[in-house]
Amino acid sequence: MLESDKFKATVGDIVTVTLSELKQEELEALVEFIYENGSVLSEKGKKHARTLFVAADKYDIPHLRDLCTEPQELISSSKLANVISILNLSLTPFNEALNNAAVRFVLRNLLAICNTAEFKSFVRKYPDLTVEIMKSSLTRKWKNIYF
Template identity: 55%
Template sequence: MLTRSNKDIFVRGFAKALEEKWQVDVQLKGRDSDEGVSIFAHKLVLASRSEVLKKILELDEFKAPSQPVEPARPSQQKGRRGVGVGPIVSFEKKMITERPKKKIRKNPKTFCCRGHYVMLKRSCETVTFSELKHEELEALVKFIYSDGSKLSAKAKEHVRSLYVTADKYEIPHLRDLCRNELVKSLNLSNALEVLELSLIPLDNALHDAAFSYIIKNLKTIVNSLEFKLFANRNTDLTVEIIRAFMARRNIYY
């Protein structure tokens, strides 16, 4: 049986806390997440990886992880409130109160205060990422909790959306890894889409790689339906491609 090295155990510390849902204090949802399905995470870890998420989690709605101790009461739930910050479009704060069991003294979450048994009422916010599907959000969270050395197989499946997300939430290292994967996986069917992707925002390295690939393979790409649709959306860029192709052709002939 394989045993983990001390380094592996150390590096996987955050990932293990995510898997075990240890001391989680925020729930994350994608735009298509099913009812009752969310990803539990830690505000501290999210804030340490992304300046944008840090600013969002510093809002008053997110600052207090727990409420003062008070007598146990039936469950109650507050309604939704919008948070107008960046791409986060919805915020929900759920108040979770558990009733003491019959054997109160054995319940570790029950406390005795001046002869009255009370329970700690916890709050757990829910943040919805409207621009990400649930699987894309899951890949993003797993990367945040990883050692960041490489993209997982799932992250590579959603590399285009993660590339945009990395820029939006200011996670430069993730953007670098996504760029490398996009360049490495350039082919006839995706080169035009990658070129468009490099413009929002402008990424010279990705743009140059995609542009050069298209010029080299324009004789094949120009006959595709994708090129026709691309030309309708990007007339000026199409002119640049044709000019570059003709200039390259004049050099060789």
């Protein structure tokens, strides 16, 4: 990532690296992770797990991506307001554990989530997955009624 010219600007002897999609505290968490040899996610890293997950994918840091979901930082933070964005994150690149947890959360809260703008956008972007979620919801509902 740091060797790529597309992130660097050189003025004299000073090299500047720009990661414009990260806010300062998020960037600090990323640098802290890299500096600490990538063994654990700090408290600051846990706070910004979603952003670090995206950055880890973009900058090809698979261990960071795994750490952002392994301790279930993203999964445990699922709320009606953010579950669709977490479901989106699980698709690029596909993360089975995160995807399963997000889909389960969506299924449990489908009526409330269906009315959100995020869900409507998700439906347009991922129609096939939306159909699978709906089928799972109906199957689950019928099982609860008849079994």
